Amino acid sequence: MRPLLVRGGRVVDPSQGVDATAHVLIREGRVEAVGPSLAPPDEALVLDATGLVVCPGFVDLHTHLREPGEEEKETIATGALAAVKGGFTTVCAMPNTQPPIDTPALVEAVRRRGEAVGLARVLPLGCISKGRQGRELAELADLAQAGVVGFSDDGAPVANAFLMRTALHYSTLIGLPIINHLEEPALARGVAHEGWVASRLGLPGVPPQAEESMASRDIALCALTGGRLHLAHISTAGTVEVVRRAKERGLPVTAEATPHHLCLTDAWLLGEHGEGSPFAPLSARAYDTACKVNPPLRSAEHRDALQQALREGVIDAIATDHAPHTAVDKMGTFAEAAFGISGLETAFALCYTALVVQGGLPFRRLVEALTIGPARVLGERGKGLGSLRPGAWGDLVLLNLAERWTVDPDRFASKGKNTPLAGVTLQGRVVGTVVGGRVVYDARTAAPAGGGSL
Amino acid sequence: MQKVETTPARRKAGSASVPWPHRHILDLDTFAPQEISLVLDLATSMKEVLGREVKKLPSLRGKTVITCFYEPSTRTRISFETAGKLLSADVINMQATGSSVEKGESLVDTLLTLQATACDVLVLRHPHAGAPYLAARWLGRTSVINAGDGTHAHPTQALLDLFTLREHLGTLEGRTIVIVGDIAHSRVARSNLWGMTKMGMRVVLCAPPTLLPWDLLKGRRETPGHPFASVEVETDLDKALEGADAVMALRLQKERMEAGLIPSLREYIALYQVNERRLLRARPGALVLHPGPMNEGVEISPAVAHGSQSVIQEQVTNGVAVRMALLYLLCMPAGGRP
Numbered sequence: 001m002r003p004l005l006v007r008g009g010r011v012v013d014p015s016q017g018v019d020a021t022a023h024v025l026i027r028e029g030r031v032e033a034v035g036p037s038l039a040p041p042d043e044a045l046v047l048d049a050t051g052l053v054v055c056p057g058f059v060d061l062h063t064h065l066r067e068p069g070e071e072e073k074e075t076i077a078t079g080a081l082a083a084v085k086g087g088f089t090t091v092c093a094m095p096n097t098q099p100p101i102d103t104p105a106l107v108e109a110v111r112r113r114g115e116a117v118g119l120a121r122v123l124p125l126g127c128i129s130k131g132r133q134g135r136e137l138a139e140l141a142d143l144a145q146a147g148v149v150g151f152s153d154d155g156a157p158v159a160n161a162f163l164m165r166t167a168l169h170y171s172t173l174i175g176l177p178i179i180n181h182l183e184e185p186a187l188a189r190g191v192a193h194e195g196w197v198a199s200r201l202g203l204p205g206v207p208p209q210a211e212e213s214m215a216s217r218d219i220a221l222c223a224l225t226g227g228r229l230h231l232a233h234i235s236t237a238g239t240v241e242v243v244r245r246a247k248e249r250g251l252p253v254t255a256e257a258t259p260h261h262l263c264l265t266d267a268w269l270l271g272e273h274g275e276g277s278p279f280a281p282l283s284a285r286a287y288d289t290a291c292k293v294n295p296p297l298r299s300a301e302h303r304d305a306l307q308q309a310l311r312e313g314v315i316d317a318i319a320t321d322h323a324p325h326t327a328v329d330k331m332g333t334f335a336e337a338a339f340g341i342s343g344l345e346t347a348f349a350l351c352y353t354a355l356v357v358q359g360g361l362p363f364r365r366l367v368e369a370l371t372i373g374p375a376r377v378l379g380e381r382g383k384g385l386g387s388l389r390p391g392a393w394g395d396l397v398l399l400n401l402a403e404r405w406t407v408d409p410d411r412f413a414s415k416g417k418n419t420p421l422a423g424v425t426l427q428g429r430v431v432g433t434v435v436g437g438r439v440v441y442d443a444r445t446a447a448p449a450g451g452g453s454l
Numbered sequence: 455m456q457k458v459e460t461t462p463a464r465r466k467a468g469s470a471s472v473p474w475p476h477r478h479i480l481d482l483d484t485f486a487p488q489e490i491s492l493v494l495d496l497a498t499s500m501k502e503v504l505g506r507e508v509k510k511l512p513s514l515r516g517k518t519v520i521t522c523f524y525e526p527s528t529r530t531r532i533s534f535e536t537a538g539k540l541l542s543a544d545v546i547n548m549q550a551t552g553s554s555v556e557k558g559e560s561l562v563d564t565l566l567t568l569q570a571t572a573c574d575v576l577v578l579r580h581p582h583a584g585a586p587y588l589a590a591r592w593l594g595r596t597s598v599i600n601a602g603d604g605t606h607a608h609p610t611q612a613l614l615d616l617f618t619l620r621e622h623l624g625t626l627e628g629r630t631i632v633i634v635g636d637i638a639h640s641r642v643a644r645s646n647l648w649g650m651t652k653m654g655m656r657v658v659l660c661a662p663p664t665l666l667p668w669d670l671l672k673g674r675r676e677t678p679g680h681p682f683a684s685v686e687v688e689t690d691l692d693k694a695l696e697g698a699d700a701v702m703a704l705r706l707q708k709e710r711m712e713a714g715l716i717p718s719l720r721e722y723i724a725l726y727q728v729n730e731r732r733l734l735r736a737r738p739g740a741l742v743l744h745p746g747p748m749n750e751g752v753e754i755s756p757a758v759a760h761g762s763q764s765v766i767q768e769q770v771t772n773g774v775a776v777r778m779a780l781l782y783l784l785c786m787p788a789g790g791r792p
Contacts, residue, residue: 199669202583202606202641279681281484284591287584331562333582335604 003027004437005040009049009398013056014368015375015387024054026394026437034388047439049398052431055367057089057395059374059386061179061256062154062232062319063344065091065122067113068106069098074324074415076113076122079344082322082414083120084441086344087370087430089395090121090385091322092378095132095148096155102127102138104146111147119440121395123149123381128158128167128178137166144174149381152179154232157214159185164218168227175379177230177254182214182239183295191335193266193296196278201269201287203334206296212238219246222253230377231255233321235295237305244314254377256319257306259347260420263354266297268420269334289330289337290420293323310369311361317374318366320347324416342416346407348399350421352428363401398432405429474783478590478598481607482648483681490653494617496779497772503540504775514543517785520568521577521601524550524561524585529746529770530601530611534577537777543785546573565589569596575784577601597784605639610780611745612645614773615702616653618765621772622741623699627654632694632736634660634726635704635753638667642745643704647682658686660694661726664715691726692735700741703728703754719752729755733763741765 006024011034013019023038024031040046060083066074074082076093083091093110095101101110107124114122126143128151130136140151151171158164158180167178187210192198194205215231219242222229231243234255246253267274269292271285291297309315323340330337348370355361375386384393406425409417433441472492476484503509519538523531531547538545548568550556555564561580565588568576575597578586583604590598602608616626623629631650637643637659647670650657659666671687674680688694695701706722716722728742742754742764750756759766 195669196672199667202604202644204605205669277679279679282481282587284478284480284587287587328560332560333580333588334584335582336561 001028001437003041003044004047004394004434004439005038005044006047006049006054006396006398006434009052009054011054011388012364012367013388014364015056015372016389018388019364024388024396026434029394029436031388031390031392031394033390047398047432051400053399053401055397055399056371056386056388056392057397057433057435058087058348058370059090059382060088060320060322060344061092061230061317061374061377063091063093063322064096064324064340065093066097066324068109072326072415073329076110077117078413078415079322079324080114080117080119080122082344082412084433084435085413085430086346087348087397087399087433088120088344089397089433089435090123092123092125092149094152094154095125095127096153100127100132101125102130102132102143104142107143107146107148120435125150125152125179127151128153129163132156134158134160134163137163137170140167140170141174144176148176149378150177150179150230152181152232154179154181157181157183157185161217161221165221165225168221168229169225171227172225175228176381177228177377177379179230179232180214180218181232182211182218182234184210184214187213191292191296192269193298195266195299197266197269201334208236208238208298208302211236211295212242215239215242219251219253222246222251223249226252228252228379229254233258233261233295233319234315235261235298235306236302240305240309240314244309247314254316255314256317256374256377257310257315258319258321259343259350260293260297260341261295262303262306262310262318263350264291264297264420265300265303268297273424287334288420289332289334290341290418290422292334292337292339293341294339307355307359307361310355311365315369317377318347318351318369319374320344322414322416324414325418326415327417330418340418341420342409342412342414342418344414345412346419346421346426348430349405349426349428352401353426357427394434394437396434397430400429400431401427403427403429477784478586479609479780479784480586480590480598480600482609482612482645482652485649485652487652490613490616490649493613493776493779493783494620496782497617497775500778500782501772501775503778504771509540510542511540512542513782514538514541514785517543517575518546518571518573519543519575519577519781520546520548520571520573522548522564522568523579523601524555525579525581525602527579527601529773530579533770533773534601534777536774537781540774541778541781543781561585561588562592565592569593575599575781578603580604599780599784602641604641605644606641607645608641608745609645610773610777611642612649613780614769614776615646615743615745616649617772617776618743618769619700619741622765626650628656629699630656630658630697631700631702632658632660632698633702633704634691634694634728636665636706636710637661637704638665639707639710640704644670646702647685651682651684656684656686658688658694658698660688660691662716662722663689665710691732695732695735698736698740700743701728701733701736702743702745704745705747705749706753723752727753727755728758730757730761733758739763743769745769
């Protein structure tokens with residue numbers, strides 16, 4: 001493979017505190033050096049990144065690739081292309097496929113398929129319970145041996161407290177995180193955040209306490225067992241508080257939040273992109289099923305608490321919870337429509353626009369939450385990811401922070417066109433993505449470049 | 455109980471110039487008070503037709519109205535059907551049971567099929583909130599009337615309730631109505647909240663806390679612009695009824711008890727049934743309304759349901775008049791209005 005020199009960009013790498021104009025040299029798939037005056041080696045491919053930001057490749061802890069079983073929604077190939085278009089060079093594939101990823105053979109199949117596609121790194125997660133049934137513990141050690149980077153029954157919570165205790169306890173054998181979808185089923189019987197919007201629309205609500213009570217339970221079990229607990233897609237101010245307290249106690253607890261929970265509110269269900277008075281008459285755009293997601297979009301108070309928690313580092317990572325669906329899945333009434341937002345291709349621009357440009361979050365903190373933050377959640381298996389330190393995997397992303405663009409789901413690489421952001425203008429664009437020293441996405445061709453230049 | 459004589463001619467003159475901006479009837483939040491008055495005025499004229507020996511107008515000849523019901527209904531479906539037929543529209547009933555819905559056809563596909571038959575108005579009842587909004591988004595040529603969507607709205611019921619109240623009370627502004635029962639899950643109550651507050655009524659909601667829509671009412675006094683700022687909440691029915699001009703009892707659905715929202719029917723009846731003893735607390739001759747169907751002996755005692763203060767059967771008649779008015783307004787070009 002030809003060496004790659006990315007020249008003249010503003011390199012932002014929170015893992016080593018770098019924010020300076022520099023070159024990045026990648027050789028044999030790994031970062032060799034970052035510095036202000038690197039000469040291109042013989043036969044090197046040179047990318048001119050002048051005027052662009054160069055970051056470590058983004059790491060997504062929470063991606064639904066739908067393969068095997070629901071290839072009409074997404075495949076590993078389309079999902080991986082969507083990932084690199086969104087700047088994600090690593091995606092952790094959620095195991096709630098059909099069949100669920102609960103055997104080493106299935107882990108191997110997903111891993112190999114990801115390698116064959118050759119775009120983003122696809123790191124499988126394994127189920128916590130056999131068949132994702134929430135009854136018996138899956139063979140966690142075997143799954144770890146096969147290469148999973150963590151365990152989750154996502155799509156559904158581990159409702160059985162004893163099973164959760166056992167999972168956390170047993171996982172101390174292997175040191176991989178247990179990732180729970182926080183939702184107390186007896187309380188979470190709705191389709192929208194319990195509040196004015198849901199009540200006005202006549203939709204059954206999910207109170208924040210459905211999430212917070214399970215977060216508190218899991219943290220208590222984490223303290224009991226010593227297992228590593230990662231809280232998926234947290235969405236409420238109360239959950240932020242229990243995570244904050246757990247971290248203050250030194251417990252091995254980490255948390256992620258999604259771009260949509262960090263940036264949008266339940267007012268988007270009213271069909272006006274969250275703008276205008278919540279008391280205004282409903283238009284025919286109300287009940288926008290593209291906004292139906294689990295956990296639900298919360299009120300502004302919760303969104304603000306998440307933003308503050310991200311700023312303070314209580315939230316370790318931004319994870320997309322990319323959940324692609326077909327048009328038919330979203331075309332019914334709000335009650336019938338599937339939960340989920342196709343998020344890989346808008347994650348960075350949404351966060352940059354809402355959190356950095358409009359919200360004043362330091363850009364470096366955003367990059368941290370997309371790179372070394374999630375890599376740290378993966379522990380040993382995240383080593384070399386999310387960083388441009390010499391020796392790290394040669395994954396990077398090039399960003400044009402000035403570019404404004406309007407979201408057009410028809411141009412998504414993902415099969416899932418389900419986004420509430422259709423027609424919304426965002427700022428900040430991924431213009432190039434490199435995985436292992438190979439250019440895998442080039443915005444000028446909007447297609448996998450397979451080694452071309454920018 | 456005394457019915458106040460209205461003067462339809464004056465009302466007509468007063469509201470004839472009100473523009474009619476609505477292509478669909480989805481809920482009353484989009485209605486200005488003058489537009490509500492326009493509907494009620496026109497319904498007054500329509501009710502007069504109902505009293506004639508030959509109850510038929512040619513107004514909607516050549517128009518097609520389809521009633522599409524995904525839930526069981528007696529009053530609303532028959533009311534729309536009658537209203538359409540009395541105006542000479544061709545009315546077609548479609549029920550989800552026995553249709554392609556049972557073969558798995560999606561709601562959108564069913565709606566598009568119905569529109570393709572060149573229908574002018576689609577009357578939709580659906581168990582899911584927002585279904586008529588979905589219909590309005592997809593149907594470019596057909597007007598949609600929400601005949602009840604989940605726990606969200608039932609605007610035509612609210613309009614007939616307002617019509618009934620105005621007919622008896624003469625004016626709505628400043629009048630007090632108590633709505634008692636499962637308000638949290640009632641689409642009738644939700645639409646009435648919009649309609650009654652817009653018309654300046656004093657609304658008192660009464661229910662056990664588990665059946666009150668707290669989120670809809672939260673911050674109503676403190677939040678500027680809150681549409682329900684004037685709405686009052688009282689969990690004691692005896693207190694709520696003090697001096698009321700009208701009381702509307704809502705049906706208690708069995709599943710609320712099964713869902714654990716109330717401990718027992720016996721206790722609910724003891725605390726929240728509208729009965730003769732309680733009714734004495736209201737203004738003498740206060741009106742008793744119920745959107746139906748009733749569980750007699752549960753939310754309302756048989757004596758009250760069929761007593762001299764009850765206007766429950768009149769509500770049904772008025773429902774036809776109001777729906778005639780709405781079909782007329784949706785189908786007739788503005789110039790053809792009375």
